[in-house]
Amino acid sequence: MTLEPEQLGRSKADLAETLRDLRKRAGLTGDRLAKRCAMSQSKISKIETGKTTASLVDVERILRAVEAPPELVSEVMALARMANTxxxxxxxxxxxxxxxxxxxxxxxxxxxxxxxxxxxxxxxxxxxxxxxxxxxxxxxxxxxxxxxxxxxxxxxxxxxxxxxxxxxxxxxxxxxxxxxxxxxxxxxxxxxxxxxxxxxxxxxxxxxxxxxxxxxxxxxxxxxxxxxxxxxxxxxxxxxxxxxxxxxxxxxxxxxxxxxxxxxxxxxxxxxxxxxxxx
Missing domain, CATH: 3.30.870.10 (Endonuclease Chain A)
Known part of the structure; x- marks a missing residue:
């Protein structure tokens, strides 16, 4: 999966959607991802629905859990920083x-x-x-x-x-x-x-x-x-x-x-x- 920088809408909603898409592409349920990240399932749900903005630490843990490739990690981390600003x-x-x-x-x-x-x-x-x-x-x-x-x-x-x-x-x-x-x-x-x-x-x-x-x-x-x-x-x-x-x-x-x-x-x-x- 490759995301162009312009596709990363630089918003909290785009970050939520991107993380949700990554989980699904990895074939993980919200519960399984939560266990891999040592988070609660409710926190994962709030992050993916945009009710909670994932911090950079949260995003790093999720990216590791879904085994995102290095080139995608840098793009999503840039989006995460924008979403928190x-x-x-x-x-x-x-x-x-x-x-x-x-x-x-x-x-x-x-x-x-x-x-x-x-x-x-x-x-x-x-x-x-x-x-x-x-x-x-x-x-x-x-x-x-x-x-x-x-x-x-x-x-x-x-x-x-x-x-x-x-x-x-x-x-x-x-x-x-x-x-x-x-x-x-x-x-x-x-x-x-x-x-x-x-x-x-x-x-x-x-x-x-x-x-x-x-x-x-x-x-x-x-x-x-x-x-x-x-x-x-x-x-x-x-x-x-x-x-x-x-x-x-x-x-x-x-x-x-x-x-x-x-x-x-x-x-x-x-x-x-x-x-x-x-x-």
């Missing part, structure tokens, strides 16, 4: 309403226990002052008042002591003038205050630190189950454990170059003084 374009978010995106983020934050944010150029809404939030939405279409309100409402999650937050900021994120100097000074004071909460860690990566790997984009990790990466035109959602683990490795690498606690607060205070002197 979702593209959310910004224009669609605009059409649905930005406040709905805020509801989705609030749900993610509610369901997560440990969240990690890598911020190479701009602050996330959870950390932002009202002025900073409004300015960050300048280029978004339509009425932004509801979105501003939703972003500020989401900040209540920071005070939930059952959750842990780590924010990594580069010097550029600290310095980028989204709002005038007086507003940026207030914004940096807020960062320093939040860093004193026991469940929040804010790290700053100074600009003079030598780091061989450049910061490509903003990304967020929710527990160890999901990661999102931001681009100018949308966001990519990674749900496969291996992708999430890679983002965790990158996060931990950058975290090793950051300063925290009093050192970070002193750094922010110095920047605030510089901003106020320029007024």
């Amino acid at each position: 979702e593209w959310q374009d910004k224009r669609s978010s605009w059409r649905r309403g930005l406040e709905k995106r805020q509801a989705e983020l609030a749900a993610l934050e509610s369901e997560s226990t440990e969240m990690r944010y890598f911020l190479p150029s701009i602050l996330t809404g959870l950390l932002a002052t009202p002025e900073y939030v409004r300015a960050s939405l300048t280029h978004s279409p339509g009425d932004k008042s509801k979105t501003v309100s939703r972003k500020l409402e989401r900040q209540a999650v920071l005070y939930d002591s059952s959750k842990r937050f780590t924010f990594l900021l580069t010097e550029q994120a600290v310095r980028w003038p989204v709002i005038p100097a007086s507003g940026m000074a207030v914004q940096l004071d807020r960062l320093a205050a939040l860093s004193r909460l026991p469940n929040i860690e804010i790290g700053v990566i100074p600009g003079e630190v030598t780091i061989p790997r450049g910061p490509l984009n903003t990304f967020t990790i929710y527990d160890d189950r999901l990661a999102t990466a931001e681009t100018f035109t949308g966001r990519i959602v990674f749900q496969d454990g291996r992708d999430v683990a890679q983002y965790r490795e990158v996060f931990d690498m950058y975290a090793g170059f950051a300063i925290y606690g009093d050192d970070a607060r002193d750094y922010l205070a110095t920047r605030v003084q510089s901003l106020l002197q320029d007024l």
Whole structure:
């Protein structure tokens, strides 16, 4: 059996259909395949009907069980990675309403226990002052008042002591003038205050630190189950454990170059003084 790449529809439904077809071609019942893969028959059924998206590990086990040829393995594994990755374009978010995106983020934050944010150029809404939030939405279409309100409402999650937050900021994120100097000074004071909460860690990566790997984009990790990466035109959602683990490795690498606690607060205070002197 040979599948051309264009036939692999790059969707969860196509992955389910492909795996189901492979099982049938191998002459296996769902129960027999489940035993070979050390899975439950109900899980195999959910994977083949698209009710559950098979992880890369699940797909590897199934491919071994059906004795798929090497050339097919690479194609199906590529499809599996695509099925575990979702593209959310910004224009669609605009059409649905930005406040709905805020509801989705609030749900993610509610369901997560440990969240990690890598911020190479701009602050996330959870950390932002009202002025900073409004300015960050300048280029978004339509009425932004509801979105501003939703972003500020989401900040209540920071005070939930059952959750842990780590924010990594580069010097550029600290310095980028989204709002005038007086507003940026207030914004940096807020960062320093939040860093004193026991469940929040804010790290700053100074600009003079030598780091061989450049910061490509903003990304967020929710527990160890999901990661999102931001681009100018949308966001990519990674749900496969291996992708999430890679983002965790990158996060931990950058975290090793950051300063925290009093050192970070002193750094922010110095920047605030510089901003106020320029007024």
